[in-house]
Amino acid sequence: MQQSTFFGLPRWQVTLGVVFFSQLLTAVGFSLVFPFLPLYVDHLGSTTGLSVEWMAGLVIAVQGFTMMIASPLWGAVADRYGRKLMVMRATFGGTIVMGLMVLVTSGEQLIFLRGVQGLVTGTVAANNALVASAAPRDKVGFAMGTLQVGLWGGVALGPLLGGVLADAFGFAMPFFITAGALFLSGVMIYFGVYEDFVPPTS
Numbered sequence: 001m002q003q004s005t006f007f008g009l010p011r012w013q014v015t016l017g018v019v020f021f022s023q024l025l026t027a028v029g030f031s032l033v034f035p036f037l038p039l040y041v042d043h044l045g046s047t048t049g050l051s052v053e054w055m056a057g058l059v060i061a062v063q064g065f066t067m068m069i070a071s072p073l074w075g076a077v078a079d080r081y082g083r084k085l086m087v088m089r090a091t092f093g094g095t096i097v098m099g100l101m102v103l104v105t106s107g108e109q110l111i112f113l114r115g116v117q118g119l120v121t122g123t124v125a126a127n128n129a130l131v132a133s134a135a136p137r138d139k140v141g142f143a144m145g146t147l148q149v150g151l152w153g154g155v156a157l158g159p160l161l162g163g164v165l166a167d168a169f170g171f172a173m174p175f176f177i178t179a180g181a182l183f184l185s186g187v188m189i190y191f192g193v194y195e196d197f198v199p200p201t202s
Contacts, residue, residue, distance in 0.1 A: 014192070015130070015134040015194070015195075016143050016147075018188055018189065019131050019193065020150045022123075022127065023123065023124070023185075024150040026094070026123045026154070026185050027152075027153070029098070029181035029185075030123075030154075030158065031154060032158045032162035032174040032175075033101075033174050033178065035166070036174075037056070038059070039166075041107040041110060042056075043171060044104060044109075044110060052107075055107040059114050062115040062118065063114045063117050066115045067118035069118075071125060074125075075125070083129045083130035083133050084130055084193055086130070087130055088190060089120065090126045091182045092183065093121060094121040094123065097113055097120060098175050098178045098179040099175070099179040130193070131143045131147055162174045
């Protein structure tokens, strides 16, 4: 029998609602910086003589490369220690990394932190695993589709807001807002999601 929580809702629905809004926030936050990353690289300049074009390509690509390496490892950790912990790792880890991006003084430092971002974040995969493990089997498709609404709604809205914010307040402001959005998302997951995870015994 499913346990009920707030207002008599099944626990999986509460989990889906919290993770939906968390995913929306993180998607908006991460995509805030998309419109101006190459401009930020140009603004920072290089300490090693790399061209702006080369660094602009690296600053986009390096996150995907490191995430490709880290994702299977984090998946194995999730199987052993739980999915909620992985969402919190991704959100709070992203909070720190995005905050540090405000302090960089060269394009190379920004590229390095983008690589670290790929290693420690991965909120989409972590959210999907958490919700899939909580939803009843006959509701998994609905739950995954709902998460996609949060993801792509955030990806659609974030770049527009990021461009406006960078134009009005400079490059630092979107990074601050992203860090704040990720922190809030982690807090929402910590207090709003209950995971009845049983570690494997062998």
